[in-house]
Amino acid sequence: MEMITIKDIAKMCGAGVSTVSRAMNNHPDINEETKTKILNTIKEYNYIPNNSARNLKRTESRAIALLVKGIANPFFVKMIKIMEEAIEKERCLLVLRHVDEEENEVDVAMSLVKERKLRGIIFLGGYLNHTKEELLRLQVPLVFSSTSSMDQKPGDCYSYVSVNDVTESYKMVDYLCKLGHRKIAVLITNEADCGIGRLRLQGYEKALKDNQIELDQELIYHMKEIGMTSYTMENGYELMNELLDSGKEFSAVFAISDTLAIGACKAIFEHGLRVPEDISVSGFDGIDMAHYYNPTITTLRQPVEEMAKETVNLLFSVIRGKETHQYKTFEGELLEGGSTQSYCCCDSDSPS
Amino acid sequence: MEMITIKDIAKMCGAGVSTVSRAMNNHPDINEETKTKILNTIKEYNYIPNNSARNLKRTESRAIALLVKGIANPFFVKMIKIMEEAIEKERCLLVLRHVDEEENEVDVAMSLVKERKLRGIIFLGGYLNHTKEELLRLQVPLVFSSTSSMDQKPGDCYSYVSVNDVTESYKMVDYLCKLGHRKIAVLITNEADCGIGRLRLQGYEKALKDNQIELDQELIYHMKEIGMTSYTMENGYELMNELLDSGKEFSAVFAISDTLAIGACKAIFEHGLRVPEDISVSGFDGIDMAHYYNPTITTLRQPVEEMAKETVNLLFSVIRGKETHQYKTFEGELLEGGSTQSYCCCDSDSPS
DNA sequence: TTGTAGGCGTTATCAG
DNA sequence: CTGATAACGCCTACAA
Numbered sequence: 001m002e003m004i005t006i007k008d009i010a011k012m013c014g015a016g017v018s019t020v021s022r023a024m025n026n027h028p029d030i031n032e033e034t035k036t037k038i039l040n041t042i043k044e045y046n047y048i049p050n051n052s053a054r055n056l057k058r059t060e061s062r063a064i065a066l067l068v069k070g071i072a073n074p075f076f077v078k079m080i081k082i083m084e085e086a087i088e089k090e091r092c093l094l095v096l097r098h099v100d101e102e103e104n105e106v107d108v109a110m111s112l113v114k115e116r117k118l119r120g121i122i123f124l125g126g127y128l129n130h131t132k133e134e135l136l137r138l139q140v141p142l143v144f145s146s147t148s149s150m151d152q153k154p155g156d157c158y159s160y161v162s163v164n165d166v167t168e169s170y171k172m173v174d175y176l177c178k179l180g181h182r183k184i185a186v187l188i189t190n191e192a193d194c195g196i197g198r199l200r201l202q203g204y205e206k207a208l209k210d211n212q213i214e215l216d217q218e219l220i221y222h223m224k225e226i227g228m229t230s231y232t233m234e235n236g237y238e239l240m241n242e243l244l245d246s247g248k249e250f251s252a253v254f255a256i257s258d259t260l261a262i263g264a265c266k267a268i269f270e271h272g273l274r275v276p277e278d279i280s281v282s283g284f285d286g287i288d289m290a291h292y293y294n295p296t297i298t299t300l301r302q303p304v305e306e307m308a309k310e311t312v313n314l315l316f317s318v319i320r321g322k323e324t325h326q327y328k329t330f331e332g333e334l335l336e337g338g339s340t341q342s343y344c345c346c347d348s349d350s351p352s
Numbered sequence: 353m354e355m356i357t358i359k360d361i362a363k364m365c366g367a368g369v370s371t372v373s374r375a376m377n378n379h380p381d382i383n384e385e386t387k388t389k390i391l392n393t394i395k396e397y398n399y400i401p402n403n404s405a406r407n408l409k410r411t412e413s414r415a416i417a418l419l420v421k422g423i424a425n426p427f428f429v430k431m432i433k434i435m436e437e438a439i440e441k442e443r444c445l446l447v448l449r450h451v452d453e454e455e456n457e458v459d460v461a462m463s464l465v466k467e468r469k470l471r472g473i474i475f476l477g478g479y480l481n482h483t484k485e486e487l488l489r490l491q492v493p494l495v496f497s498s499t500s501s502m503d504q505k506p507g508d509c510y511s512y513v514s515v516n517d518v519t520e521s522y523k524m525v526d527y528l529c530k531l532g533h534r535k536i537a538v539l540i541t542n543e544a545d546c547g548i549g550r551l552r553l554q555g556y557e558k559a560l561k562d563n564q565i566e567l568d569q570e571l572i573y574h575m576k577e578i579g580m581t582s583y584t585m586e587n588g589y590e591l592m593n594e595l596l597d598s599g600k601e602f603s604a605v606f607a608i609s610d611t612l613a614i615g616a617c618k619a620i621f622e623h624g625l626r627v628p629e630d631i632s633v634s635g636f637d638g639i640d641m642a643h644y645y646n647p648t649i650t651t652l653r654q655p656v657e658e659m660a661k662e663t664v665n666l667l668f669s670v671i672r673g674k675e676t677h678q679y680k681t682f683e684g685e686l687l688e689g690g691s692t693q694s695y696c697c698c699d700s701d702s703p704s
Numbered sequence: 705t706t707g708t709a710g711g712c713g714t715t716a717t718c719a720g
Numbered sequence: 721c722t723g724a725t726a727a728c729g730c731c732t733a734c735a736a
Contacts, residue, residue, distance in 0.1 A: 003466060003713090005712095005713055005714090006713065006714065006715095007713080010723095015722080015723080016722065016723035016724070017713090017714080017715090017723080017724090018715080018716085018717095018722070018723060018724080018725095019721085019722060019723070021714070021715060021716090022715095022721095022722090025715080029721055029722085030721070030722085031721060031722085034721090034722090046462075046489065048459075048462050048463055048466055049466075049713080049714070050408070050466045050467060050712085050713050050714070051404075051463060051466065051467035051714095052403075052404040052405075052407040052408040052466075052467050052468075052712085052713080052714090053404075053408050053712075053713035053714040053715085053728090054713080054714055054715075055404040055714090055728095056402070056404040056405050056408055056712090056713080056714070056715090056728045056729065056730090057713080057714045057715045057716080057727080057728050058714080058715065058716095058728090059715085059716080059728095071423075071429070072429045072433065074426075077423070077424045080423075081424065096450055097448075098448055107400075110398075110400050111400055111403060114355060114400055114401075114402045114403065114404075114729095115402060115403035115404050116404075137398060232640075233640055233641070233644045234640065237644070262641075262644050263644060265644075265646065266643075266644045266646070269646060288584075288585055288586065289585070289614075289641065291618075292585045292589070292614050292615060292617075292618045293645065293646070294617065294618070294621060294645070294646045294647075295646075355729090357728095357729055357730085358729065358730060358731095359729080359730095362707095367706080367707080368706065368707035368708070369707080369708090369729095369730080369731085370706075370707065370708080370731075370732075370733095371705085371706060371707075373730070373731055373732085374705095374706090374731095377731085381705060381706085382705070382706085383705060383706085386705085386706085401729080401730070402728085402729050402730070404728085404729080404730090405712090405728070405729035405730040405731085406729085406730060406731080407712095407730095408711095408712050408713065408714090408728090408729080408730075408731095409711080409712050409729080409730050409731045409732085410712090410730085410731070411712090411731095466713095705736105706735105706736080707734105707735090707736080708733105708734085708735080708736095709732100709733095709734090709735100710731105710732090710733090710734105711730100711731095711732095712729105712730090712731090713728105714727100714728085715726105715727090715728085716725100716726085716727080716728100717724105717725085717726080717727095718723100718724090718725090718726100719722105719723090719724085719725100720721105720722080720723080720724095
């Protein structure tokens, strides 16, 4: 029932608590013999030091926090994995924390800074709408990765890694235009979302404009529910059903995520239509699923691996004081899949 | 630079630390006026109490730990979400922790018990091979959910929620047999895996036997790499490629997860074959992707929602002392999708 | 209703 | 090399 503490170990070994502490923490000033003896009793009694006490007392740690907004997002899952490895390589401890949609990630971060004496923080996802003052209060190096921000000018108090959502979604929509599509619908998060959704919509609008296509508000399909920012297949399916049921004419769809695109395909199939013969579908992100789907989803691949690695690199550069905060934008890559084809007014039945 | 503490707040308000503590923790014995005053200064100075100190001092908390082995698994992602809500409904704090493949979840749990004074622990995924002694040492109610265990007899020191992997995979393979398939390949984790993979293989073997089909070792495709237990589309793709390239004859494939099944489909398509006309493909789990895939994957749906809810229920029953530890097995549901069809020796080109 | 003091389990400091 | 001892920041008797 009683928790065994460092004192108990000390008593058992006939040593002082500080010696036990030294043994545990690999301090240099300790006799090898007593050290092994202590380590043995620790193992024997399954003693595990109390982290709360440690964190409270320690002046610094090697902990890096990774705060993720949207842990279900497959795109993030991959980034997390890579960051995890990179951080481990720096011999640091990763503290992974899932942040809810309504939660304020900076508050969570602040709490962690106090609790764990963090070395640095990585924010993954979410929307960057915090004041410089709030961020400075965190007192540790910060990197925002794949976080959207309306004004693309980060302050000097944090680093920033991302693709340019406007530019990249422009690429995709422009690609659809060049294929000859003129009636291009877009599936997107709800209107209140000022995050990535809005940026990608901007790219869509600009691409249409540059291709001399008039913007048709009826082809912009927002998720209805407020606060509904989740990029799920189900939402893609729902949105596409609405769109198809509306009777509105269109030949291509740009879904602002691959998950939405896949859901959309399902709706299209269920309406007895084909992808891409009847409707071309394109996504965004370049997640594995887009590649494995049938047909392969035409998508805009974000260089996940490089982005994740660079995120960690930037963080450690600042931690080491070697560099000051930076702003890195990555280029996406348009992957042509089987879900899009050039627009054909005669509605051919036998492509290929 | 200096961290602001409870003492600072106390000083600023001209109050004692205990009063500040009472204000923060909603204690009854406190003057409303002083309470609001304190709360205001706390807000004004953005004071956040140090969790380490709290955990160290508190004798109990309302924290429940959820230790997940394989956070990338879409099946778990859904369960986590549901458990999260259920735990919140019990007005408890969820401590979500990702456990690496090589990490021992019980060690992590032990560490958390000490650090956070946990009320209970839920283990999601992984393989249950811990001694009763180890588990008892944790001192708090335990539930293993969707964890595999060779001997299906849990001790009395923990609860257990799962489907019967043998029975359920039997159902699926039996279904394929009843469709007329006699050469059924299986895609599975590496041979060293004594977890879910082995159980599902048992179901496969039994189903074949009951259908008077001789077991053909060459149709059992294990992941090659040791320690490779990840149920990814990529692995499914690789395995299926090997299988197809081997020239071995078969008409159906049972992949022990939907992700593997989807990867397998991709490989089949790339070999110029069709699903299900040339090869029937079935999966396991019933994740969303199986439903959205084209064709829809025939799968064995695990009742995620109920399982997740029951997991939390069992935990709280024990916490409240109302019930003793239990062992709940759920029935899966075979969802017929478009990826399977009855075996047709004439290799029809125009199904329905 | 409020304040003071002691201790939670460690680590850091400093004298031996 | 080792062992007391004083913090770390908070909560909680207990006394006022």
